Amino acid sequence: QVHLQESGPGLVKPSETLSLTCIVSGGATGSYYWSWIRQSPGKGLEYIGYIYYSGSTDYNPSLKSRVTISIDTSTNQFSLRLNSVTAADTAVYYCARRIYTSSFYFDYWGQGILVTVSS
């Protein structure tokens, strides 16, 4: 059973960088797309981006200028960096596995981590 767990600071100051890590257990990171999704009351569920195990990435254009997703397959973890944050970036951040079986979908999710942007 694949398990994902987010970690990182729950409070980030405006203009600083939000950094989160997702540790994958119960399976390797190979051959999957590892994703970040966030959820805020104002914007609902929002796709942030993914990284393929080979390192190729896809980002939501609305965040692309501020987002970096990286992966370390040796330690089965991947990370999110979102810079120049504002209060609008306050959300629950989820990591998720994206898989293809006749279609693409997010089949495993972490429990989520609330990140608040505030001074």
Added chain:
Amino acid sequence: DIQMTQSPSALSASVGDRVTFTCRASQSISNYLNWYQQKPGKAPKLLIYAASTLQTGVPSRFSGSGSGTDFTLTISSLQPDDYATYYCQQSYSSPFTFGGGTKVEIK
């Protein structure tokens, strides 16, 4: 971006009811449509992918249909565990967008 519109935004139903809600895409997405269930404080859980394929372990009372721009999720007999919010999500093109959700409440 492809816009996903769900209706209704909320509904009240009783245990045993047949419940259907809809999701509409702003352009054709073939069958690249997924459904998730979310309970308060929890992550979304995949129910159906490719519009109509039931994820392993999901009860058979859940079913999905549709293609192109219009999709439906049906719960054939609502159970107490089904009170939650349901989201559709398109996987046709990036950015992979979600609908605003349908909250199922107890009548």
